[in-house]
Structure formats: structure tokens, C-alpha cells
Amino acid sequence: MTSSLLTKERLLGMYRKMLLCRMFEDRVNSLFLQGRMPGTIHQAQGQEASAVGVCEALSPGDMLTSTHRPHEHAVARGIPVKALMAELFAKSTGCCHGKGGSMHMGDAELGMLPAIAIVGGGIPLATGYALSFKYLKKPNIAACFFGDGAVNEGIFHETVNMAAIWDLPVVFICENNKYGASTPIDSVMKVKTVSARASAYGIPGRTIDGNDVVSVYEAVSEAGERARSGQGPALLELETYRFAGHSRSDPGHYRSKQEVAEWKTKDPISRFETRYLAEGFLTREIIDRCRASVEQELNDAVEFAESSPSPLPEECLADVYAE
Amino acid sequence: MSMLNNVLAKPEVEGRKLSIVEALREALREEMRRDERVILIGEDIGIKGGFGGAFTVTLGLSDEFGSERVIDTPISEAGFTGIAVGAALGGLRPVADVQYADFLFLAMDQLANHAAKMRYMSGGKLRVPMVMRAPVGATTRGSQHAQSLESYFFHVPGLKIACPSNPYDAKGLLKTAIRMDDPVLFFEHKLLYGSKGSRKESGGLEVFGVVPEEEYLLPFGGAKVVRQGGDVTIVANLLMVHKAALAAKTLSAQGIEAEVIDVRTLVPFDWKTVFGSVERTGRLVIVHEDTLTGGWGAEVAARVADSCIGYLQGPIRRVTAPDTPVPFAPVMENFFVPSVERIVATVKELCQG
Numbered sequence: 001m002t003s004s005l006l007t008k009e010r011l012l013g014m015y016r017k018m019l020l021c022r023m024f025e026d027r028v029n030s031l032f033l034q035g036r037m038p039g040t041i042h043q044a045q046g047q048e049a050s051a052v053g054v055c056e057a058l059s060p061g062d063m064l065t066s067t068h069r070p071h072e073h074a075v076a077r078g079i080p081v082k083a084l085m086a087e088l089f090a091k092s093t094g095c096c097h098g099k100g101g102s103m104h105m106g107d108a109e110l111g112m113l114p115a116i117a118i119v120g121g122g123i124p125l126a127t128g129y130a131l132s133f134k135y136l137k138k139p140n141i142a143a144c145f146f147g148d149g150a151v152n153e154g155i156f157h158e159t160v161n162m163a164a165i166w167d168l169p170v171v172f173i174c175e176n177n178k179y180g181a182s183t184p185i186d187s188v189m190k191v192k193t194v195s196a197r198a199s200a201y202g203i204p205g206r207t208i209d210g211n212d213v214v215s216v217y218e219a220v221s222e223a224g225e226r227a228r229s230g231q232g233p234a235l236l237e238l239e240t241y242r243f244a245g246h247s248r249s250d251p252g253h254y255r256s257k258q259e260v261a262e263w264k265t266k267d268p269i270s271r272f273e274t275r276y277l278a279e280g281f282l283t284r285e286i287i288d289r290c291r292a293s294v295e296q297e298l299n300d301a302v303e304f305a306e307s308s309p310s311p312l313p314e315e316c317l318a319d320v321y322a323e
Numbered sequence: 324m325s326m327l328n329n330v331l332a333k334p335e336v337e338g339r340k341l342s343i344v345e346a347l348r349e350a351l352r353e354e355m356r357r358d359e360r361v362i363l364i365g366e367d368i369g370i371k372g373g374f375g376g377a378f379t380v381t382l383g384l385s386d387e388f389g390s391e392r393v394i395d396t397p398i399s400e401a402g403f404t405g406i407a408v409g410a411a412l413g414g415l416r417p418v419a420d421v422q423y424a425d426f427l428f429l430a431m432d433q434l435a436n437h438a439a440k441m442r443y444m445s446g447g448k449l450r451v452p453m454v455m456r457a458p459v460g461a462t463t464r465g466s467q468h469a470q471s472l473e474s475y476f477f478h479v480p481g482l483k484i485a486c487p488s489n490p491y492d493a494k495g496l497l498k499t500a501i502r503m504d505d506p507v508l509f510f511e512h513k514l515l516y517g518s519k520g521s522r523k524e525s526g527g528l529e530v531f532g533v534v535p536e537e538e539y540l541l542p543f544g545g546a547k548v549v550r551q552g553g554d555v556t557i558v559a560n561l562l563m564v565h566k567a568a569l570a571a572k573t574l575s576a577q578g579i580e581a582e583v584i585d586v587r588t589l590v591p592f593d594w595k596t597v598f599g600s601v602e603r604t605g606r607l608v609i610v611h612e613d614t615l616t617g618g619w620g621a622e623v624a625a626r627v628a629d630s631c632i633g634y635l636q637g638p639i640r641r642v643t644a645p646d647t648p649v650p651f652a653p654v655m656e657n658f659f660v661p662s663v664e665r666i667v668a669t670v671k672e673l674c675q676g
């Protein structure tokens with residue numbers, strides 16, 4: 001598939017989604033700093049092309065798994081920002097009724113499992129979904145986000161191997177943002193790329209410009225089609241960068257200012273704008289209109305979240321068992 | 324919580340005061356200077372410009388001891404825990420560290436099947452002198468960064484367990500743990516770390532305590548009577564020691580004198596102190612943040628029933644988290660974590676019938 005197959009409407013939709021992701025994160029950051037949200041947050045500003053490019057290539061019945069850094073994945077997957085915002089505000093209208101919080105946001109009915117905050121923990125869950133899809137003869141795939149840090153967990157290797165030998169319909173998507181918390185990836189991995197590891201399991205592996213939404217979309221579409229047609233999993237490595245600290249309390253002193261500045265020049269949103277302004281189909285006016293409508297959507301979400309009721313304390317006791 | 328701070332921050336003796344984070348760091352530094360075989364291993368513990376572990380305990384140690392002794396690992400809990408076990412067998416004294424106790428589940432096999440059993444399986448020929456540090460406690464991070472896992476390990480013969488509630492104990496117990504020839508699970512509570520350093524936990528206590536400059540060791544197996552009283556015995560660990568102490572103060576104003584015991588180590592457990600206290604007070608309340616069923620409090624209740632039944636004037640009560648995962652929303656989390664009010668109400672009901 002090539003980008004020429006992406007209609008202008010589709011591209012614009014992807015652009016607006018990237019804006020929604022970014023502006024959601026920025027809004028959450030300021031709400032958090034104002035003390036209006038409890039807990040801790042891991043933000044993904046800078047990784048919008050990955051979130052949106054991947055989700056755009058998924059169908060409604062497909063299942064996505066995510067990590068401790070799930071906000072943009074959830075926004076891109078199309079979970080209403082109201083439900084996400086309410087979850088962050090710990091309200092009963094949140095996507096997990098206030099039980100999950102930032103690190104567990106998601107909604108399986110909308111194609112995203114509540115995010116898994118154990119590094120690597122979502123990888124076998126996605127693969128289990130893939131097993132169920134194959135068994136039940138559903139036309140769906142599972143897509144699995146994890147960070148560069150997760151590929152050194154044993155569970156990554158065990159699971160990718162099983163997905164490979166059973167040709168399961170799953171796409172493994174490593175968001176390589178160069179660091180796992182403070183740890184640079186090249187200090188904990190001897191091979192140069194994550195995708196190189198695919199060969200150890202006999203599946204295709206590719207490293208992709210993760211800050212170009214179209215490249216991401218094309219790669220995931222291709223791997224997805226392959227998986228859907230019974231040819232098994234693939235490992236995609238999306239090269240990207242998080243602009244913020246690892247979590248709210250991290251000033252990020254382990255990264256050089258120069259490195260951060262360099263990656264800011266590859267900001268997926270401004271790259272998209274520059275490219276398509278030049279091509280002429282994106283205009284300043286469209287950009288402004290998109291921003292205004294996203295702003296409105298976020299205002300509504302915050303208002304919804306703030307005016308929603310808190311769960312009752314005793315609801316702590318519910319949802320432990322099916323019966 | 325702010326009331327808690329007032330009660331507990333009150334200095335008991337004069338001297339240099341440290342937070343638990345500082346006390347732990349000092350223990351590590353002293354032991355590393357004393358014994359070259361002591362190494363640290365874990366994620367994000369020594370990286371330049373990094374965190375010094377998830378809660379800053381190892382901050383600065385890589386500057387002094389270098390990356391050969393402060394070993395930063397990939398995110399590979401099962402692997403580095405097993406490597407610590409093997410290195411301990413090989414003659415080192417590793418202090419490993421998971422960022423949140425919840426991740427111990429990934430390392431469970433290494434701890435329960437290997438660390439705990441090598442001495443036994445070798446007919447006593449081998450020893451595994453390692454420490455695994457692990458922060459516990461609910462801090463509005465949701466279900467997977469919140470659990471109090473002491474009881475899982477309490478059940479495994481071959482492991483020792485420390486759970487200090489204050490800086491003095493933290494330092495003395497960690498130094499002892501490092502010198503012990505058995506594997507030790509060392510649980511620390513996130514809300515007790517104190518706010519010095521780059522990380523401040525909201526809702527955390529400012530637990531500063533006197534830590535002498537002179538070297539000292541604190542033996543395992545010695546509980547501490549935090550407060551004396553003749554009406555009821557309250558046994559607690561970690562954060563719950565502080566809540567029990569505050570509850571005791573409230574109860575005292577209402578005419579009930581509670582004896583509060585900080586277990587300090589779960590394995591070995593100081594049964595003598597607990598039995599002696601219950602024999603005097605005739606009543607026992609056990610408080611832990613871990614969930615109810617199968618929690619270490621159940622074992623304490625069973626042993627006390629076994630040994631002190633003739634002294635008991637009422638049922639043994641437990642104030643614990645309910646049998647649920649840890650919820651995110653603060654209103655639910657506050658319901659989950661045992662509160663001072665729940666301790667007070669339970670004790671009153673027990674003492675007043």
C-alpha cells in the first residue's frame with residue numbers, strides 16, 4: 001500500500017488525531033501540574049505518528065494492547081476523550097470506572113485492552129487474543145505496543161517465538177524512543193536495532209521512521225494484511241522520541257539538550273504540516289480549524305470529567321470476581 | 324496524614340536526623356566501603372543524570388563505586404534476580420532492587436525456587452547471601468504499582484523478610500541483611516521514604532529519625548514496642564506502625580491504652596514479644612496493608628490462638644486491606660488502605676464489647 005491510496009480526508013483525519021493526542025497530553029500535563037489529577041502520569045508527546053499510524057491501520061474488531069504510557073494510544077484508538085479524561089480524574093464515568101487510572105486506561109469493547117503497566121506484560125495478552133482470533137476464525141488481528149525497554153524481558157522472547165511458530169495474527173510494535181526510563185537502549189542491547197531480533201524467530205522485522213505517520217500506517221497495514229491472511233506475525237520497530245520526562249517527576253537529566261532539540265526538529269506534527277502545506281492540500285486555515293475543534297473537544301472532556309461523580313468508596317469491593 | 328506527621332516526626336532523642344532514603348543509602352555506602360563483595364544490581368540505579376533507582380535510594384553511589392559495583396541492568400527482573408542468586412552463590416553479596424514490589428512476580432521463580440532452596444537442596448553446603456529490596460504500598464498508581472507483597476514471601480521457607488518503619492531500623496536492618504548468609508526480602512514503604520531527594524510522594528509521611536553517626540547493626544527477629552499499654556496489643560508493620568501509633572493516641576484520650584508493636588522483621592518473627600504482650604493485655608489487633616486472606620496477620624492470629632488462648636479476653640481482630648486488587652481512584656484507595664479510624668473503631672469495639 002502506498003500513501004497515494006490515502007485519501008486527503010483520511011490524511012486530514014490522521015492529522016487531527018495527532019493533534020488530539022498532543023493537545024490531550026498537553027492539557028493533562030497542565031491539569032496535573034495544577035493538582036487537579038491524582039496519581040502519576042507517563043506522557044507521550046512526540047510519539048503521535050506512532051499512535052495514530054498504528055491505530056489507523058486497525059479495524060474495529062482488532063485488539064490493541066498498550067503500556068504504562070497509553071494516553072495517546074487510547075486517544076488514537078478512538079476511545080472518547082471524555083471517558084479518558086474522566087478516568088484520569090478518577091471518576092466513575094471513566095473508561096475503567098476510576099479503578100484503572102492513567103496506567104491502565106483502555107476499553108476492550110472499543111478495541112483496546114486496559115493498558116498493562118508491567119513492562120512487557122501486554123505482549124503475551126495480545127498474542128493470546130491472536131490465538132483466540134485464529135481459533136474462532138475471526139478476521140481480526142492483535143496489535144501490541146511496547147517500548148524498547150520491553151524487548152529485554154524474557155516474556156518478549158517467549159511470546160514472539162510462540163506467535164511465530166503458530167503463525168498467529170499479531171503485529172508486535174516496538175516504540176523505540178531510545179530510552180527505558182533513564183536507560184539508553186544501546187547500553188542494554190548489543191544488536192543495533194530491535195527489528196534485528198525478528199530473524200531469531202523467523203519472522204519479518206523492519207525499522208521504520210516512527211515520526212512519519214504515513215510510513216507507520218503503511219508498515220502496519222502491510223504487516224496487518226500479512227497477519228490477517230494467516231502468514232503470521234511481524235516485528236515493527238518505530239523510531240521515535242518522547243519529548244517529556246519518563247514520568248511527571250523526571251527532569252530527564254540523562255538526555256542531552258542537544259539530543260532533545262534534534263528530535264524536536266523531527267516533531268511528527270510539524271513534519272506533517274510542513275510537508276502537506278508545501279504540497280498544498282493543507283492550509284493554515286485548516287490547521288487553525290483543527291486546533292480549535294480539538295480545543296473544544298478537550299474543553300468538553302474536562303468539563304464532563306470534572307462534573308462527573310466520584311465512585312463510592314465501597315465500589316472498591318466490586319468487580320473482583322465474575323460471580 | 325498531616326496529623327500523622329505531627330505525631331511521628333516528634334524527635335525522641337537528639338541527634339542527626341535522616342529520612343529512610345538517606346538511611347538506606349548510608350547503609351549501602353558503608354557496607355560497600357567495608358566489603359568489596361557487596362554489589363548493587365537493578366534498573367536505573369546508577370545512570371548518570373538518572374534517578375538512583377525508582378526512589379533515589381542509590382543516588383550518587385555509582386559516582387563512588389563505579390558501574391562495576393553499581394550495575395545497571397536492562398528491564399529483565401527474572402534475569403538479574405537470578406544473576407544475583409548466582410553471584411551470591413559465587414561469593415558476592417548482591418543487593419538487588421526492583422522498582423516496585425509488584426515486579427517481584429516476574430522474579431518469583433528465582434527467589435522462591437532458587438534463592439530460597441539452594442542451601443537446603445545442597446544439604447547445607449551452599450549459601451545465598453543476597454538482598455532484594457522492594458518498595459510496597461498504595462500511592463494512587465493503580466493495581467500494578469501498589470501491592471504489599473510481604474505475605475507471598477512469608478510463605479516461602481528459606482527467605483528472610485525485613486520491613487522497617489523508620490530510618491534507624493532501616494539502616495540497621497539493611498546492614499545486617501547484607502551481612503547475613505541467607506536471602507533477604509527487604510520491603511520499604513513508598514510513603515515512608517521522606518521527601519528529600521528529587522522524588523516526593525504525595526501523601527507521604529515526613530519520617531525523619533535519629534540515626535547515629537557511629538556504626539550499628541540491628542538484629543533480625545526483634546520486634547519493637549513502639550508504645551506501651553495494658554488494654555490491647557496492636558501488631559503492625561511499615562506504614563501501619565505509624566497509623567497504629569496515631570490510633571493509640573486517639574484511644575488513650577478515650578481511656579484505652581494500646582500497646583503498639585512494630586514487627587520489624589517477619590522472618591524471623593519475634594513471637595516472644597507478641598505473646599508476652601498479649602498475655603498482659605488479653606486482646607490482639609493485627610494491622611497490615613496487605614490483603615486479608617492469607618496475609619501474615621492470619622499466621623500471627625493462629626500462633627497467638629495456639630499459644631495464648633487462655634489469656635485472650637476477646638476475638639483476635641485484623642485490620643487489613645480487603646480482598647481486592649488496589650483501585651486507582653483516591654476515594655477507593657482510601658477505603659482499601661487501613662485507616663487510623665478503622666484501627667480506632669476496631670480496638671474500641673474489641674475493648675468495649
Ligand SMILES: Cc1ncc(C[n+]2csc(CCOP(=O)(O)OP(=O)(O)O)c2C)c(N)n1
Nearest residue numbers: 069117118119147148149150179180181426
Ligand atoms: C516489569 C517492570 N519492570 C519495571 C517497570 C518500571 N518501569 C516502568 S516504565 C519503565 C521504562 C520502560 O521503558 P520502555 O519500555 O522503553 O517504554 P517507554 O517508557 O520508553 O515508553 C520502567 C523501567 C515496570 N513498570 N514493569
Ligand SMILES: [Mg+2]
Nearest residue numbers: 147148179180
Ligand atoms: Mg522507551
